[in-house]
Amino acid sequence: MSFFTYQDGQMQAEGVPLARIAEQVGTPFYCYSSAALTAAYQAFAAAFSGQPATICYALKANSNQAVIRTLTALGAGADVVSEGELRRALRAGVPASKIVFAGVGKTAAEMAAGLDAGILQFNVESMPELRTLSAVAAARGRNASVSLRINPDVDANTHAKISTGKAENKFGIEFGAARAAFAEAAALPGIEPAGIALHIGSQLTGLEPYRAAFTRMAELTATLRADGHAIRRLDLGGGLGITYGEERPPAIRDYAALVKEVIGPLGCDLILEPGRLLTGNAGVLVTRVIYVKEGTSRSFVIVDAAMNDLIRPALYDAYHAILPVAEPASDAATRRVDIVGPVCESADTFATQRPLPPVAAGDLLTICSAGAYSAVMGSTYNTRLPTPEVMVRGGDYAIVKARPDYDAIIDQDSLPDWLVDTGVSRSRGVA
Incomplete structure (x- = not known):
C-alpha cells in the first residue's frame, strides 16, 4: 500500500500535497510518511507474532530522530553500528535493553559506551574485537553479553557492495573458526556468550539464501551445544528487500514461516534487524527542475537535487522511480531523458534515458523509495546545503531536520593562527 498517491491532480504524502511542503521548505527535501512507517512495522511484527522475536530497527537505514x-x-x-547511532537510539527513547551493537570496527570507547548504557548485546565480528571487549568489560567489572557473528559463506544474490555473508566479505568470523571462537569466548573474563549472529546482505529478493544461511546456523547451534555452550539467542540480521521498480521480494509472512521452520525448533530467542524494509518506501525526495537542456543526442532534465542528497544511483547504479508531482494526463506522451543534478560529476545522474512526461523549469519531481540509505548518506559536497527532512501524519506535517544556512556549514572550519592576520577580509555572506 502506497502512502504517496495522486489526489486532485497532485502527488500527496498521506493528506498533504508535496507542492505545499515545497512552498514552505524549498527544494530539494525528503518527506516521510508516519502512516507508512507504522504500517510497515506492524506488518513485520504481525508476521512474527507467536515467535520469541525482538525487532531491532537498523538505524543505518534512516537515523532521523522522528523516524x-x-x-x-x-x-x-535498535540495531546500531557506532556510538553516534547508540546515542541517537537512546535519545529517541529506545530502551537500552533492546539495543544491539553491531559493526566490524568498534573501538574500546564505543564498547565502553555500550556497556555503560546497559545494552542487550554486542555482535562481535572478530577475535581481536572479542579480546578488546573482554579487557574493556573486565576493567569496568562488568560482563558483556555477546553473540558471535559468523560468516556462513552464503551468496545473497544481491549487489556486490551490499553483500555481507560471503567468505571474501569483511564481516563476521569464518564459519570454520566458530567452534574455536566460542571456546575462547567462554574462557575470557567479562564475556558472556549468549548466541550466534549473522547477516548476509541487504535488498535480498529471494528466500533461498536465507534458507541456506539459517540451515548452517541451525547446524552450528547443535554443534556448539554439543560442545557445552548454552546457545540461547540467535540474531538473524535483516536484509529483506523492497520494491524499487520490477523487484518482487518475498512476502514477510513467507520469510517469517521460513524462520519458524528452520530456526523455530532450536528454541532460541530471536533478534530481527529490519531497516530498509521499514523505511525504504516510507520516504520520497522532492526536487525541482532547474533547466531542460536539449542536446544533439540526449535531453537532460537538470534538477536541484544531486548525488550529495541521494547517492544511491551513483554508488550502486540504483533504480528509483521518478514521477511528476503534478499528475500527468493519462494519455500524456513521454520521451526519454537523462535526469541529472548540478554537481560537477558525471556520476551525478538519477536516471538515464528514462521515459518522462514533458516537464519544464520550475516543475516538481518525486524521486520514490527514498526512505532508506538516502538522507542518511548525504553530504555537503560542492558546499551544497544538506537536505531538510519532513514528516507527515495525516493532514499535518513538520520539519524534522531543518536546512542549515551556508554560514553554519562554513563556520565548521577554522583558520590556524598563521592565517588569521593575513590582511584578507572575510565576509559573512553574499551582499
Whole structure:
C-alpha cells in the first residue's frame, strides 16, 4: 500500500500535497510518511507474532530522530553500528535493553559506551574485537553479553557492495573458526556468550539464501551445544528487500514461516534487524527542475537535487522511480531523458534515458523509495546545503531536520593562527 498517491491532480504524502511542503521548505527535501512507517512495522511484527522475536530497527537505514521515535513507540528496539547511532537510539527513547551493537570496527570507547548504557548485546565480528571487549568489560567489572557473528559463506544474490555473508566479505568470523571462537569466548573474563549472529546482505529478493544461511546456523547451534555452550539467542540480521521498480521480494509472512521452520525448533530467542524494509518506501525526495537542456543526442532534465542528497544511483547504479508531482494526463506522451543534478560529476545522474512526461523549469519531481540509505548518506559536497527532512501524519506535517544556512556549514572550519592576520577580509555572506 502506497502512502504517496495522486489526489486532485497532485502527488500527496498521506493528506498533504508535496507542492505545499515545497512552498514552505524549498527544494530539494525528503518527506516521510508516519502512516507508512507504522504500517510497515506492524506488518513485520504481525508476521512474527507467536515467535520469541525482538525487532531491532537498523538505524543505518534512516537515523532521523522522528523516524526512530515513531518505530520505538510501536515497540521497536535498535540495531546500531557506532556510538553516534547508540546515542541517537537512546535519545529517541529506545530502551537500552533492546539495543544491539553491531559493526566490524568498534573501538574500546564505543564498547565502553555500550556497556555503560546497559545494552542487550554486542555482535562481535572478530577475535581481536572479542579480546578488546573482554579487557574493556573486565576493567569496568562488568560482563558483556555477546553473540558471535559468523560468516556462513552464503551468496545473497544481491549487489556486490551490499553483500555481507560471503567468505571474501569483511564481516563476521569464518564459519570454520566458530567452534574455536566460542571456546575462547567462554574462557575470557567479562564475556558472556549468549548466541550466534549473522547477516548476509541487504535488498535480498529471494528466500533461498536465507534458507541456506539459517540451515548452517541451525547446524552450528547443535554443534556448539554439543560442545557445552548454552546457545540461547540467535540474531538473524535483516536484509529483506523492497520494491524499487520490477523487484518482487518475498512476502514477510513467507520469510517469517521460513524462520519458524528452520530456526523455530532450536528454541532460541530471536533478534530481527529490519531497516530498509521499514523505511525504504516510507520516504520520497522532492526536487525541482532547474533547466531542460536539449542536446544533439540526449535531453537532460537538470534538477536541484544531486548525488550529495541521494547517492544511491551513483554508488550502486540504483533504480528509483521518478514521477511528476503534478499528475500527468493519462494519455500524456513521454520521451526519454537523462535526469541529472548540478554537481560537477558525471556520476551525478538519477536516471538515464528514462521515459518522462514533458516537464519544464520550475516543475516538481518525486524521486520514490527514498526512505532508506538516502538522507542518511548525504553530504555537503560542492558546499551544497544538506537536505531538510519532513514528516507527515495525516493532514499535518513538520520539519524534522531543518536546512542549515551556508554560514553554519562554513563556520565548521577554522583558520590556524598563521592565517588569521593575513590582511584578507572575510565576509559573512553574499551582499
